[in-house]
Amino acid sequence: MFKKIKAKTIAVIMAFAIVFAGVPALTIAEPCNTVSQAEAAQAKTTRKNSSRKKSSKKKSSKKKSAKKKSSKKKSSKKKSAKKKSSKKKSSMKKKSTSKKSSKKSAKKTSSRIKSAKKTTQKKSAKKKATAKNTTTTQTTSRNSAQKKNTQNNSSSRKGASGEAKTFQNNTSDVKPADNIKSKTVPKSTSKKTTKAKKTSKKKYTEVRGLWVSVYDYPSLGLKTDSKATFKKNADKLLKKMQSYKLNTLYMQVRAYDDAAWKSKTFHAMKYISPKATKLGYKNASKKAASTLKFDPMQVMIKEAHAKKIKIVAWMNPYRCSTGSNDYYLDPANGKSQSRVVNAVKEVMTYNVDGIVFDDYFYTAVLGYKNTSGIITRSAFSADHWLKASKKRQNVNNLIKKVYKAVKASNKKATFGIAPQGNLENDRALGADIDTWLSKNGYIDYLMPQIYWSNNWGSSHTKMFSNRLKQFRKSSLNKNGRMKYVALALYRSGEKPNQSSKWTDYGWSKSKSNIASQYKELKKAGCEGFSLFSAQFLNKSAGKAEMKNLKKVLSK
CATH class of the missing domain: 3.20.20.80 (Glycosidases)
Structure with a gap:
């Protein structure tokens, strides 16, 4: 009885080995003379069926994984496409807004330049007028006390020390681009x-x-x-x-x-x-x-x-x-x-x-x-x-x-x-x-x-x-x-x-x-x-x- 069971298990193991190794069953089974031919044929059919089932399972699993991968790729492509489209839309919006703001700033800068030019023209006109007045007064009275550097027309023991400094407004020399940055430049x-x-x-x-x-x-x-x-x-x-x-x-x-x-x-x-x-x-x-x-x-x-x-x-x-x-x-x-x-x-x-x-x-x-x-x-x-x-x-x-x-x-x-x-x-x-x-x-x-x-x-x-x-x-x-x-x-x-x-x-x-x-x-x-x-x-x-x-x- 023990010998029969032992022979059966050995035959099963050898069958699995033959299936996986691809060696002909007769050559492997030749040493075991204890297994009958009918039993060997049944074992062979069962092994073939099991191997077919396993291969079909492997193929189906491969197909499923391939489908999953393709679906994932498609979804990722769709998401990336959506993101790209949204980015394009936002960039287009930003560009449009920046264009609008640049137009507005350009208008503002042009108005500032015009106002700065007007102020400098007015100041230069005033300077010319004052210069004319001073020159006329100087020519009419050469011996008169000079206006800026003499002080009080006072007393016997009075006078002025130092020379008066004249300061010029240099806003006319400033470029329009510099004036745009700060409105307070000429004021300061x-x-x-x-x-x-x-x-x-x-x-x-x-x-x-x-x-x-x-x-x-x-x-x-x-x-x-x-x-x-x-x-x-x-x-x-x-x-x-x-x-x-x-x-x-x-x-x-x-x-x-x-x-x-x-x-x-x-x-x-x-x-x-x-x-x-x-x-x-x-x-x-x-x-x-x-x-x-x-x-x-x-x-x-x-x-x-x-x-x-x-x-x-x-x-x-x-x-x-x-x-x-x-x-x-x-x-x-x-x-x-x-x-x-x-x-x-x-x-x-x-x-x-x-x-x-x-x-x-x-x-x-x-x-x-x-x-x-x-x-x-x-x-x-x-x-x-x-x-x-x-x-x-x-x-x-x-x-x-x-x-x-x-x-x-x-x-x-x-x-x-x-x-x-x-x-x-x-x-x-x-x-x-x-x-x-x-x-x-x-x-x-x-x-x-x-x-x-x-x-x-x-x-x-x-x-x-x-x-x-x-x-x-x-x-x-x-x-x-x-x-x-x-x-x-x-x-x-x-x-x-x-x-x-x-x-x-x-x-x-x-x-x-x-x-x-x-x-x-x-x-x-x-x-x-x-x-x-x-x-x-x-x-x-x-x-x-x-x-x-x-x-x-x-x-």
Whole structure:
């Protein structure tokens, strides 16, 4: 029994091997003589049927997989085709929208270009118009003070520093493509120009002056009968002023009832003319028009204005001479007043920027005398004992007349007074500070001579600060005409007198007194200063002070 089962299993295994290997059944089955022929035939048929079924299954599975693959490929192709079509549609839409937007932007850019061109054309037209106006005004008045670089038509100690900058609007040079990017390009440039103009105005409104005294003329080379020499040395002085940022020259043209111009009424100033000095006392009977070989004041005005420096004529009203026998015009006498006014009128025929009087009014000398037909008071006259209020009244009569004469000649010209820095002394000498700083019709500005430092006396008093506060006090400076301060450059490096309790120590202990005083007066609301005097620009101590002042002025 066991042998039969074993033989059957071996035969089945061999049959499967023959089917898969493709070897003839007889050759393989020959060793097994135990299997019958009928059984072998049945096994063979069953094997063939099973192999056929398996092959058919394989073929059907292959067909199914092929169908699936083809269907997948078709679906993927359809999807990709749909995606491509959708992409094409979206791209077409984008292109159409971009075309529309580009058309719109092109329209906008063209409109912007047109508007930019219009604005630049308008601006260029305005520039041409202004240029024409300026050229016409320059040709009509060559000797007039130039508009941009001269500042206030003010006072005896005033002026403008630096040159005005002109700014051009460069929008006309910008290409249309650049203007398209930003509409605000031309606007921003115009804003910058307005700001620059504002700053330049600030620079030119401040007075930075220099007093040129008759005692300065010889050392400055201005006492000469040669016009060429005078012009050369005047140019040298003016250039030095420019280097120190100064802009207003206060030229003393009348010191002792004389004239630094070709006057037909007054004799020539001996401090500016060697010929007048040689004439001596005979000079008083001759007129400056015949004595002077050229007109010093006219030359100085022309040279100063060419450098954009203002020039103010400095005049002493009453003083006729100095020395042991001092003579003064009588302030109470109408003829004396007329003589002073006539001198002012003569000077105003020149192209000066203003007139300034200094502190010489009534004096401490006993009385007045008659001399050379000029109306004066005799010694020990009653006028010496006049009350201060009466003196101020007499002086005010003259001041009002001078103010009217200046304005009648040139409304833009200024008239100012530079009194002492001591209010009580001013009032006693007839300088009516209170009226001048509260009422109209007298002066355009006041410039007190505050010639002290802030280290004065044994108590080291801040004298400059104290006097500045007195003059700037609102109860006194009611009309705001206390505008400028005269500063003591002449005291630079001054050695103190140790034996005097009134000595001013500040000038020997510091080289920046003027610079500090400038800062203080600016802080107090003043509009400028003037330095006394020109010859001290060449002194070593004066140079040290000016070096420190220049640093402050350059900021």
